[in-house]
Amino acid sequence: AQKITQTQPGMFVQEKEAVTLDCTYDTSDPSYGLFWYKQPSSGEMIFLIYQGSYDQQNATEGRYSLNFQKARKSANLVISASQLGDSAMYFCAMREGRGFQKLVFGTGTRLLVSP
Amino acid sequence: DSGVTQTPKHLITATGQRVTLRCSPRSGDLSVYWYQQSLDQGLQFLIQYYNGEERAKGNILERFSAQQFPDLHSELNLSSLELGDSALYFCASSVAAAATDTQYFGPGTRLTVL
Numbered sequence: 182a183q184k185i186t187q188t189q190p191g192m193f194v195q196e197k198e199a200v201t202l203d204c205t206y207d208t209s210d211p212s213y214g215l216f217w218y219k220q221p222s223s224g225e226m227i228f229l230i231y232q233g234s235y236d237q238q239n240a241t242e243g244r245y246s247l248n249f250q251k252a253r254k255s256a257n258l259v260i261s262a263s264q265l266g267d268s269a270m271y272f273c274a275m276r277e278g279r280g281f282q283k284l285v286f287g288t289g290t291r292l293l294v295s296p
Numbered sequence: 297d298s299g300v301t302q303t304p305k306h307l308i309t310a311t312g313q314r315v316t317l318r319c320s321p322r323s324g325d326l327s328v329y330w331y332q333q334s335l336d337q338g339l340q341f342l343i344q345y346y347n348g349e350e351r352a353k354g355n356i357l358e359r360f361s362a363q364q365f366p367d368l369h370s371e372l373n374l375s376s377l378e379l380g381d382s383a384l385y386f387c388a389s390s391v392a393a394a395a396t397d398t399q400y401f402g403p404g405t406r407l408t409v410l
C-alpha cells in the first residue's frame with residue numbers, strides 16, 4: 182500500500198533563509214505522482230509543486246523546488262528565501278498510477294518563519 | 297484562488313441531523329474528489345467522481361453519500377451526524393483522473409457537530 186512519511190512535525194527558519202521539508206514515500210507502482218500542498222492557518226489547501234516518477238529533472242516552481250531522489254524514495258521540498266507568509270502546514274502527497282486515483286497524504290510539517 | 301468553490305464555509309449542526317455540502321469544480325475539470333481532514337485521522341480520501349460516475353471509494357462511512365451532477369458540480373451528503381464527524385471537508389478537482397493530474401482544492405467546509 183502506498184504510504185507517505187513526514188518525520189518533522191515542526192520546523193523553524195529565519196526570514197530569507199532556505200529550508201528543506203522532508204518526505205519519504207513507499208510504493209510498488211513504477212508510475213506515480215508526488216505533490217506538495219501548503220495549508221495556511223486559514224485552512225485552504227494550496228498546490229505548490231508536482232514531480233512525476235518518470236521525470237528526469239527535479240521540479241521547480243518559483244521559490245519552491247523538489248529534491249527528488251528516486252532510489253531513496255524521497256521527495257523533499259526546498260523553500261528558498263523564506264518569507265513570513267510561508268508560515269503554514271506543508272503536506273506531501275502521492276498518487277499511484279494504477280488502482281485508486283486518490284491522493285495519500287503525510288501527516289504534515291508545520292513551518293514557522295521568524296523575522 | 298484555485299477555482300474550486302465550496303459552500304457553505306461553515307456549518308454548525310446537532311447530532312442526528314443531515315447536511316449537504318456542495319462543490320463546484322474548476323472550469324473544464326471532470327474529476328471531483330472529497331476529502332475529510334480531522335485532527336485524529338489527518339487528511340482522508342472519501343470518494344471520487346469522474347464525469348458523473350463514481351470512480352473510487354475510500355474511507356467513506358455508509359452514513360455518507362455523494363453524487364456528481366450533469367453540470368459536474370458535486371454534493372456530499374452526511375446523515376445521522378455524530379460528534380466525530382466534526383471536521384474540515386474538502387472538495388478537489390482535476391482535469392481527468394491520471395496520476396499526473398494535479399488536484400486543486402476548494403477552501404473547505406468546516407463542519408461542527410454539537
